Amino acid sequence: MSRISERQILMQGNEACAKGAIDAGVRFFAGYPITPSSEIAEILAHDLPSVGGKFIQMEDEIGSMAAVIGASLTGVKAMTATSGPGFSLKQENIGYAAMAEVPCLIVLVQRAGPSTGLPTSPAQGDAMQARWGTHGDHPVIVMAPASVRETYDLTLACVNWSEILRVPAILLMDEVVAHMRENVTLPDPRELDIHDRPGPTLPPGHPDFRPYLPGPDDVPPMAPFGQGYRYHVTGLHHDERGYPVHDGAVAGELGRRLLRKLERREADIARVEWVWGPGRGDRGPRPPDGWPSGRDATVVVSFGSTARSAEAACDLARSQGREAILLRLVTLWPFPDAAIVEAARKVAPGGEILVVEMNFGQVVREVARAAAGQARVRHFGYVSGQLIPPDEIAREIGGRGRTG
Amino acid sequence: MSLDYRRYLDETALPLMWCPGCGDGTILKALLEAFASLGLERERVVVVTGIGCWGKADDYIRTNAIHGTHGRALAVATGVKAYRPDLTVVALMGDGDCATIGGNHFIHAARRNIGITAVVSNNLNYGMTGGQFSGTTPAGSKTSTSPYGHAEDGFDLCRLADAAGANFVARTTAYHYRQMVRLIKEALLEPGFAMVEVASPCPTYYGRLNRQGSAREMWRSLKDRARSVGEEGGEARTGVAPGQRPDEEPRSKPADVIVTGVLVRRTRPDFAARYSDVCRRAMKEGGGEAQLDAR
Ligand SMILES: Cc1ncc(C[n+]2csc(CCOP(=O)(O)OP(=O)(O)O)c2C)c(N)n1
Ligand code: SF4
Numbered sequence: 001m002s003r004i005s006e007r008q009i010l011m012q013g014n015e016a017c018a019k020g021a022i023d024a025g026v027r028f029f030a031g032y033p034i035t036p037s038s039e040i041a042e043i044l045a046h047d048l049p050s051v052g053g054k055f056i057q058m059e060d061e062i063g064s065m066a067a068v069i070g071a072s073l074t075g076v077k078a079m080t081a082t083s084g085p086g087f088s089l090k091q092e093n094i095g096y097a098a099m100a101e102v103p104c105l106i107v108l109v110q111r112a113g114p115s116t117g118l119p120t121s122p123a124q125g126d127a128m129q130a131r132w133g134t135h136g137d138h139p140v141i142v143m144a145p146a147s148v149r150e151t152y153d154l155t156l157a158c159v160n161w162s163e164i165l166r167v168p169a170i171l172l173m174d175e176v177v178a179h180m181r182e183n184v185t186l187p188d189p190r191e192l193d194i195h196d197r198p199g200p201t202l203p204p205g206h207p208d209f210r211p212y213l214p215g216p217d218d219v220p221p222m223a224p225f226g227q228g229y230r231y232h233v234t235g236l237h238h239d240e241r242g243y244p245v246h247d248g249a250v251a252g253e254l255g256r257r258l259l260r261k262l263e264r265r266e267a268d269i270a271r272v273e274w275v276w277g278p279g280r281g282d283r284g285p286r287p288p289d290g291w292p293s294g295r296d297a298t299v300v301v302s303f304g305s306t307a308r309s310a311e312a313a314c315d316l317a318r319s320q321g322r323e324a325i326l327l328r329l330v331t332l333w334p335f336p337d338a339a340i341v342e343a344a345r346k347v348a349p350g351g352e353i354l355v356v357e358m359n360f361g362q363v364v365r366e367v368a369r370a371a372a373g374q375a376r377v378r379h380f381g382y383v384s385g386q387l388i389p390p391d392e393i394a395r396e397i398g399g400r401g402r403t404g
Numbered sequence: 405m406s407l408d409y410r411r412y413l414d415e416t417a418l419p420l421m422w423c424p425g426c427g428d429g430t431i432l433k434a435l436l437e438a439f440a441s442l443g444l445e446r447e448r449v450v451v452v453t454g455i456g457c458w459g460k461a462d463d464y465i466r467t468n469a470i471h472g473t474h475g476r477a478l479a480v481a482t483g484v485k486a487y488r489p490d491l492t493v494v495a496l497m498g499d500g501d502c503a504t505i506g507g508n509h510f511i512h513a514a515r516r517n518i519g520i521t522a523v524v525s526n527n528l529n530y531g532m533t534g535g536q537f538s539g540t541t542p543a544g545s546k547t548s549t550s551p552y553g554h555a556e557d558g559f560d561l562c563r564l565a566d567a568a569g570a571n572f573v574a575r576t577t578a579y580h581y582r583q584m585v586r587l588i589k590e591a592l593l594e595p596g597f598a599m600v601e602v603a604s605p606c607p608t609y610y611g612r613l614n615r616q617g618s619a620r621e622m623w624r625s626l627k628d629r630a631r632s633v634g635e636e637g638g639e640a641r642t643g644v645a646p647g648q649r650p651d652e653e654p655r656s657k658p659a660d661v662i663v664t665g666v667l668v669r670r671t672r673p674d675f676a677a678r679y680s681d682v683c684r685r686a687m688k689e690g691g692g693e694a695q696l697d698a699r
Contacts, residue, residue: 028483028486028487030482030483030486046686049679049682049683049685049686049687050683050686050687050689054486054487054679054683056482056483056486058479058482058512059479059508059509059512060508062476062479063476063479063482063508063509063512064479066472066473066476066479066480066482066483066509067479067480067482067483067486068483069470069472069480069483070452070470070479070480070481070482070483070484070485070486070487071483071484071486071487072483073450073470073483073484074484074487074488074491076487078483078487092473093473093476096472096473204447225450225468225484225488225491226447226448226450226468226488226490226491228447229447229468230446230447230466230467230468231468231469232462232463232468232469232471233469233470233471234462234470234471235471235472235473236471243417243463244463244471
């Protein structure tokens with residue numbers, strides 16, 4: 001049997017995202033152009049029509065998010081891509097997708113904000129907005145790639161989880177990851193692990209069909225519009241038939257279930273990578289057993305492009321005799337609490353957790369919450385329109401700014 | 405096949421939530437009657453609403469339905485129709501939903517000429533939130549946010565849809581039931597964007613605040629003021645909106661004449677037809693994989 005050779009390509013993060021989306025089965029894109037995300041729309045405008053997909057440029061980001069929801073309800077994997085100003089506009093309908101359990105991928109390529117900010121410069125100031133941007137308690141998945149290849153992988157992961165759990169998933173990129181070019185080897189599309197939304201277990205027209213009756217995993221199987229089923233979808237609190245209810249108990253249970261379906265899979269979704277050396281084998285989902293050897297170690301927590309600087313910084317610090325390890329957050333939400341608890345245990349009592357992010361202190365709050373006072377947690381970061389250089393981070397490791 | 409409108413009505417959801425004398429119940433019946441007369445398969449119809457009194461109509465309709473967000477019905481409907489042009493997609497909107505918060509989607513849906521049937525209940529104010537002014541409220545009108553009289557003119561929805569390029573634009577009133585059924589039916593058959601504006605009474609707010617008398621008197625006034633296009637007084641091409649006379653001095657009461665009937669009919673190709681050309685060209689040029697790899 002002939003095998004499609006692995007595809008080695010020089011590409012930028014935005015291309016990897018578009019490619020990953022198509023390989024994940026996305027066949028609908030609605031968006032509105034904005035730097036630094038526009039390439040994703042441009043590539044999909046070009047590529048979707050020849051693979052049976054559809055692309056539409058809407059009149060604004062509110063409409064884009066609305067169109068994604070409408071399309072997804074007909075059974076197609078659907079996505080949009082934007083940057084901070086557009087992401088702000090999408091919020092109401094992201095909440096709608098969470099409430100009505102409409103799978104969708106929202107790619108957010110961060111630039112410096114607030115407002116129009118620095119359109120072509122990197123930042124990570126939307127980490128909290130990605131989690132809490134829309135009103136009300138709601139489930140959401142957020143993943144933050146640090147390389148071009150990982151952008152491809154996490155696009156797939158976001159689409160998969162969004163479909164499996166019927167939740168909006170946000171791929172939180174930043175300008176550096178989006179525009180950086182790397183030589184990547186992509187997997188054979190036939191070997192990918194692709195998941196679709198759970199389909200209804202009853203045939204169309206069955207009298208017992210309840211569109212919002214959850215399965216054992218708390219996820220209701222999803223019937224596509226236009227394939228024989230007929231039902232009602234709303235952003236109001238609703239019952240299993242999908243019709244609005246004012247019953248406090250029903251509303252309360254719906255709110256809990258929406259969060260519970262994610263909590264059940266938290267251990268699978270919340271991924272991290274520990275990096276303890278420059279070699280290929282010096283990384284993994286758990287820190288090495290004997291680490292640290294002393295009482296003055298630093299766990300550097302970072303994500304996205306900043307994690308690349310942080311990794312180099314840890315190498316530098318180690319070469320200067322300081323004990324440092326990188327804990328890279330691959331998933332931001334659901335938050336990888338367990339990894340932070342482990343980090344806290346490793347560094348306490350003499351060391352610290354240093355959270356490095358291109359903002360003035362966002363994810364550090366989650367880290368401090370998860371560490372629950374068991375270790376010292378400190379933020380290092382700022383927004384200047386450029387990546388934070390490794391030597392600056394290295395100076396912070398076991399050094400300046402550290403007080404007892 | 406039963407042609408009875410009740411096939412499309414969810415009788416378990418009755419009674420209707422609307423106030424006595426409201427026009428929305430009649431528009432609902434006309435819509436369902438139009439569905440019935442075309443024998444539409446319920447599973448192949450998607451009704452999309454926004455938020456408002458008229459935006460609650462989906463609760464009573466036994467087709468697929470999406471009760472969306474305020475002002476975004478047309479954008480949600482665009483997603484449905486763009487991916488599944490074979491489905492009948494209907495957007496039900498108040499004047500707030502359609503022409504105020506959702507005005508941008510309205511003009512672009514018309515420009516894009518996407519095959520959605522928009523049925524707009526124009527009651528000249530925001531019913532659901534207590535009678536504030538909307539984008540169609542006539543100058544001088546009293547509403548709960550224009551207690552001294554409204555300082556702005558309102559839109560003529562039909563002119564707006566016409567200027568934006570809609571293929572089918574029609575106006576009627578909640579009183580003119582048979583005309584309403586006929587116009588909605590024609591709109592449903594139009595492959596491009598179609599809008600039917602229905603002048604509808606809101607006795608609870610607009611009527612009361614503007615001293616238009618009882619609900620009965622408001623209905624009678626719709627009857628008296630309507631002129632079909634072509635009739636004397638109904639000569640204007642897109643006519644006079646139910647709420648205003650755009651070329652005249654602002655008035656403190658709605659226009660004397662409501663021009664009804666089909667105001668615009670075009671044969672511009674719809675979005676689905678044009679986009680399938682795009683897909684054909686993409687296939688021919690080899691699109692996809694090969695192009696991306698060479699990028
Ligand atoms: C984003 C947003 N803003 C405001 C509201 C509150 N709201 C609900 S319905 C409505 C106006 C409805 O008026 P219209 O669309 O004319 O419909 P009607 O109630 O008159 O039928 C408003 C302002 C909302 N639901 N969402
Ligand atoms: S408030 Fe006005 S529009 Fe709303 S149901 Fe009552 S009469 Fe109808």
